Amino acid sequence: MLKLSKPLIVGVAPVGKDSVFAARVIAAHISGYMNLKTEIIPTLNIPSFAYNEKRFQYNAGVILKSYEAMEFEYDKVIAVLNVDIFMPIFTHVFGEAKQGGKCGLVSVFRLKMEQDCIYPAPSLVYERAAKVALHELGHLFNLLHCEDHRCLMHFSGDLCQLDKTPFYFCRYCTAFLQGFYHFKS
Ligand SMILES: [Zn+2]
Ligand SMILES: [Zn+2]
Incomplete structure (x- = not known):
């Protein structure tokens, strides 16, 4: 396989105004851990078209399909949401991406939930979001579990x-x- 010579650029898209800070933290982790250039994309609207009124959640597959159809000028795109997302076979998901796809999703909604009556510190929430983002980006670069x-x-x-x-x-x-690319320089 030929390695791509030009640097790859990952667009990080906040979805809704309250995802902007998480998007910045995620972008910093992507450039730091994956040796990729990142850019913050202007904030996208919350995808009301994907809302499922029976589950009070957003369908990750529907969101991904619409983002895959948008012609982003980036090699890969990570969209950062602050709403509860699901795939039909799961109660919820932290993120979603198709193997070899262009766009991946990360939702901080479940990452900030209380466990044993304790809410996680914001730093832990962002750390979790960054891990989910790197995982989904791995899928976009064709990696499996x-x-x-x-x-x-x-x-x-x-x-x-x-x-x-x-x-x-x-x-x-x-x-x-x-x-795939110069992952480690
Ligand atoms: Zn996965
Ligand atoms: Zn591994």
């Missing part, structure tokens, strides 16, 4: 697992990304 519990591509079904996952791609996933 990884069996290594210490790898960002390991599937995290709950906050406990997400908090245990370090900011680290295993050797296999690193080599895979390296085949």
